[in-house]
Amino acid sequence: MSLLNQARFLLDITRTREIVRRYFVVNGFDGALTMLGLIIGFLVSAPADLSVIINVCLAAAIALGMSGLSSAYISESAERKHALGKLERAMISDLQGSAHGDATRWVPLLIALVNGLAPLVISLFILLPIWLALAGVVLPVPPLHAAIFVALLLIFLLGVFLGRISGVTWLRSGIQTLLVAVMTAALIYLFTGN
Amino acid sequence: MVNVKRIVLDVLKPHQPNALEFSQAIAEAGVDYRINLIVLEMDENTETVQIELEGKAIDFEAIQSAITDMGGSLHSIDEVEVQNETDAG
Numbered sequence: 001m002s003l004l005n006q007a008r009f010l011l012d013i014t015r016t017r018e019i020v021r022r023y024f025v026v027n028g029f030d031g032a033l034t035m036l037g038l039i040i041g042f043l044v045s046a047p048a049d050l051s052v053i054i055n056v057c058l059a060a061a062i063a064l065g066m067s068g069l070s071s072a073y074i075s076e077s078a079e080r081k082h083a084l085g086k087l088e089r090a091m092i093s094d095l096q097g098s099a100h101g102d103a104t105r106w107v108p109l110l111i112a113l114v115n116g117l118a119p120l121v122i123s124l125f126i127l128l129p130i131w132l133a134l135a136g137v138v139l140p141v142p143p144l145h146a147a148i149f150v151a152l153l154l155i156f157l158l159g160v161f162l163g164r165i166s167g168v169t170w171l172r173s174g175i176q177t178l179l180v181a182v183m184t185a186a187l188i189y190l191f192t193g194n
Numbered sequence: 195m196v197n198v199k200r201i202v203l204d205v206l207k208p209h210q211p212n213a214l215e216f217s218q219a220i221a222e223a224g225v226d227y228r229i230n231l232i233v234l235e236m237d238e239n240t241e242t243v244q245i246e247l248e249g250k251a252i253d254f255e256a257i258q259s260a261i262t263d264m265g266g267s268l269h270s271i272d273e274v275e276v277q278n279e280t281d282a283g
Contacts (some may be wrong), residue, residue, distance in 0.1 A: 090239035
């Protein structure tokens with residue numbers, strides 16, 4: 001069995017596929033909104049050096065990633081151990097050497113990786129225009145505006161992804177998440193923009 | 195050589211992997227294995243299944259290992275069919 005099929009199998013027997021999907025969207029959304037907030041914060045503040053902006057945003061992205069990784073691992077590890085204990089009592093046997101034992105060890109790690117990498121990777125995509133500008137690439141729009149555009153696009157795509165899962169029209173679902181981002185931006189401007 | 199041709203097992207298994215995945219995992223233990231799985235009883239966390247397995251030469255150790263790997267527990271061997279295929283000449 002390939003590594004991917006093995007991962008799928010372990011997620012299936014623990015019925016955690018939905019949890020992985022939920023964590024991906026929830027924490028990915030967290031990452032995108034945090035980056036959007038930080039970049040708008042820089043836009044409404046006194047002009048800062050692009051390297052400073054990158055450092056601040058990257059630090060926040062790493063912190064989000066580590067937070068997602070550790071919190072999901074700790075909570076899912078406890079959940080899986082509890083589920084295995086319950087199953088062992090029902091089976092009246094030790095399941096450590098079975099697929100269920102493997103799942104108890106590997107599924108928390110898989111979920112933690114998704115939970116940690118989702119905000120980190122999404123944040124890195126949002127920061128890409130700033131990096132490019134810093135590397136000397138000429139962008140058609142200012143780098144912070146380009147980063148905001150990428151953030152809004154990714155938030156829209158997360159909505160589209162949710163729409164496909166729930167069976168709601170992708171456009172409606174995408175616009176719904178986009179509205180949340182626009183509201184966030186409006187609130188930031190309201191409270192910080194002088 | 196005496197070969198096991200058919201075997202009927204009584205197995206207690208968790209709901210997951212499901213009957214299909216469970217049968218497939220057992221069938222993978224041999225190239226010509228044919229499995230017939232019947233769910234006899236079901237409760238909150240487990241199910242009792244009857245597995246009928248046919249093949250030219252069933253490797254019981256491999257079958258038992260596949261069942262254990264899937265989290266199952268072999269309760270009893272209910273039927274066995276063996277054949278002596280030693281060349282008389």
